[in-house]
Amino acid sequence: MPHLNPQTLQVAAVVAFYMAAALIMVFVNKAVLNSSPDLPLLFLLIQLLIAVVLLHASSMVYKTIRIPKFDAEVAKKLVPVVSVNIIGLVFNTLCLRDVEASFFQIARGLVLPLTIAVSSVHTRSIPSRLVLTAAFIVTVGFMLGVAPSSSLPITATPSNLSLFYGVLSSLFIAFHAVLIKSSLPHCNNSTIELAWWTNVGSAIMILPFVILLGEPWKLYGLSNTPEWNWSMFLWGSLVTGLFGFLLCVAGLLSIKVTSPITHMFSSAARSVLQTALGVSIFGDILTTNRAGSISVILGGTMFYTWIKSVEAAAPKPPSPPIRSGPDVEMGNQSSSQASPLWQMDEKK
Template structure:
C-alpha cells in the first residue's frame, strides 16, 4: 500500500471514529434532556413514560428486522423467558429507579447521583467471581466514590449554596439505580448463552419482558387513571408527553446501537473517555437549558468521577494485556471474538439513560 493510500485510509478511519463517537454522545445527551423536559411537564407519570419507551424499542427492533437480516427477532418460548427473567427483572427495576432519580434531581446533577455505578460494579463482580480486585482497581473505585461523596455533600468549597438541593430520596434512587446497573452487568454474561450470545435478541427479550413486568405496576400506581384526568386538564401539555415518549424511545434504541459501535470502531478506553466528556457537556447543557446552578463542588465531583472512571479503564487494559515476550501471534478470528466479548460487557457498563 502506498503512502498516499495509507494516509487516505487513516483520514477515513479518523472521520469514522469521530462520527461514531459524536453519534453516541448526541444520542445519550438527547435521552437525558428530553427525559428531563417531559418529566418536568408530567412529573406524576414516570412509569407510563418508561413503558412507552420500552414498547417503542420493541417496535423499532421489529422494523429493523424487516430492513436488515442482521437483526434477528428471537422465537418466543417459555423456557427461554424463564432463563432470561432474572436479568430482565433487574433491568426494569434499574430503569425505574433511574427515571425516578432523574425526575427528582437537576439534569446537571444526574451524573453525580448515579456516580456509584463503577464502584458497585466492581464490588458485585468481585462477589460473583470470588476474586479480590487489584490495588489499582480499588484505588479507581475509591476515587470515583470520593467524587460521588463530594457531589452530594450539602456544601461547596466556594461557600455557594445550592438553589435547590436534591432530596435524599432522589439520591437514594440514584444509588439503587447504580446498584441494579451493576447487578445487571454481571447477569448479562450468564444470560447471553440462553439467546445464542446475541445482544440483539437479549435486548429484545429485555425490552419486551420489562414492558410486561412494568404494566401491572402502572395500574397499581394509578397512572392510567391520572392520565385520563390530565388529558381533560387545560394545564397539561399532552404534546410534550407524547413527542417526548417517541423521541426518547427512538434515541434509546439508537443509544444501544451507538454504544456498541463506539466500542467496535474505537476501543473501550476511547469509549470511556467519550462517556466522561459527555458527563461534562451534560452538566454545562443542564445549566444552560434548565438554569441549573453550577457549584464548585458539583464541578469537582464530576471531574473526579470522570478521572476515576478513565483511570479504571486504563488499569483494566494494562492488567488484561498479556506479556509481549510470551504472546504468540494471535489468530485474527480469535482476536475479533475477544474484542466482541469485551464490547458486549463494556457496553452494559457505559452510561445510559432510561434505556440502559
C-alpha cells in the same frame, strides 16, 4: 488539507452519534419528567414498547437482525437479568425526575465502585490494588458531590430520597452488568436478541405497576387540564423511545469500532457537555463542589479504564505443566471477570 483516514472518520462519527443520542435521551427525558412528574412508569413503558416496535421494524429492513420467537424456557432463564434491568430503569427514571440534569451524573456516581464490588462477589475474586484505588477515587468524588452546600438554595438541594434512587439505580446497573454475561448464551450470544427479550420482558413486568398506580387514569385527567402540555409528553415519549433504541445501537457500534479508552473519553466529554447544557437549558446551579465531584468521578473512571486496558494488554503467564496424580487441580473455581464500564453505559 491533510487526508483523513476513513477509519478515523468512522470512529469520529460513531463517537459523535453516541454522544448526541445519550445527551438527547437525558435532556428530553428530563423535560418530559418535569412536565409530567406523576407519570414516570407510564413514560418508561411507552419507551420500552417503542423500542420493541423499532426492533421488529429493523428486522424487516435488515435481514441480519433476527427477532427471536417466544420460548417459555428461555424466558424463565432470563427472568433475573430482565428483573434487574427494569428495576434499575425505574430507579434511574425516578432519580432523573427528582434531581437536576447537571447533578444526575453525580447521583449515579457509584456505578463503577458497585460494579467492581458485585463482580468481585460474583467471581469470588479480589480486585487489584489499582482497581480498588480507582473505586476509592470515584467514591470520594460521589461523597464530594452529595455533601451539603450552603451556596445551594433549598429548591436545588437534592433530597435524601432522590440520592437513594441514584444509589439503587447504580447498584442494579452493577447487577445487570454481571448478569449480561451469563444471559447471552440463552440468546445465542446475540445482543440484539437479548435486547428484544429485555425490552419485552421489562414492559410486561412494569405494566401491572402502571395500572396499579393508576397512571393511565392520571394521564386521562391531565389531558382534560388546559394548562397541561400534552404535546411535550407525546413527542417526548416518541423521541426518547426512538433515541433509546438508537442509544442501544450506538453503544454496540461504539464497542465495535472504538477502544475502551476512546469510549470512556467520549463518555467523559459527554458528561461535561451534559453538565454545561443542564446549566444552560434548565438553569441548574453548578457549585465548586459539584464541578469538583464530576471531575474526580471522571478521573477515577478513566483511571480504572486505563488499568483494565493495561491488564488486558499484558502478556499472559505461561500455563503450569499438567501434573498427574491425586493432587492434580480440577480447575480454577474463581476466574477473574472484569465488567467493562463501556458495556453498561445510560440506558436508560
